[in-house]
Amino acid sequence: MKKIAYILCLGILFAGCDNSKIDKETFSTQSNISQEEIKKAQNLDEASYKGLEHIFSNTSEISSNGKFVILIFGKNNCQWCDRLKDDIKEDKSTQELLKKDFKSYYINLSYEKTHNVDFESKKEKVNSATLASQYNIRPTPTIVFLDKSGKPIVIYPGYLSQVQFKVFLDFIASGEYLKAKNQQEMHQMLQAKLQGE
Template sequence: MKKTRFSILCGFICVFTLLGCSDDNEVKISQGNNAAAIEHAESLDKQSYAGLEDIFLDTKNISTQEDKTTLLIFGKNNCIYCDKIKDDIKANSEIKSHLKSHFIPYYINVSYTKIHNLNFIDSKKELSTTALMESYVKSPMRPTPTLIFLNPKGESIFELPGYMNADSILKILQYMQSKQWQDKDQTQVASEINKIL
């Protein structure tokens, strides 16, 4: 009787072990064979800026150019002010025009993690979303939204933590476009921006 119970118990353990180990999907994803699943996971953040796909670029590859300033906007899910800044951009054709013409804009949703390939004038590197935010957002507690303007070398020109209305954002974009920030440190740039606001 004890041998029969033991045999049945061993049989159940073997069946559950075999069934539990047959998840082909997970093996394929971890081996990189399921490209569709990987692509889906990497594009989740694109839903964050729905309606602004013509403005914001895919954050998988973040780059700079000599003639344009790169703008990183860090946001997250369920952030009222992140949604408000996106709504302000959607509603203001002048802001959209400035972003398209004079900037390389990215909206980075920190609620999702992916690897970002950074291609700057003098360097190339890969950073996770968390590492990217830690590298550029220096404000205490790393608030969202936070706007970071980068020079062609990928160095921070100015950090704007928190929400600003559309008129203030437009003034900052015009200042950045004018290149008045060149050859100045972040303190000088912040002082000049405070004067125009």
């Protein structure tokens, strides 16, 4: 009886070890992932600015197209990021200013994404973390205002009310920032405008 049980166990063991059906199709490779799934993973961040797609461009391709550029760095569960986006949603005049003179991007640092950055002074392919480190992003939101060639004009860490945000937008779109001899003078000019809001 023990011999029969032993032979039966060996038979099951060898039947379970048959690897003749294992081939390269059995294992998942990146080539088996559909382009649609790859695109969906690359664009998870789009939900971050739902309702503002007419203001924020897809961050896969970041360029100026002859306009000033705004990069807003945010994260999921950031109450001030959400408040800034809600303020923009509610303020039609801010939306008009953004559409007229700026190319705007919302970069959600909760997701890793590849960005093709294409400015006169810089052309590169970078991920979200690298892009954030280039502008020394610490808190969220942080708003980076760039000129048409992609050079930083001013980087503002933190939330801006819509009144304050419009001061920044007007200051840059009007070219008034060009009157400053250096960064310190530009910050003083902005500070004076913000206090006079």
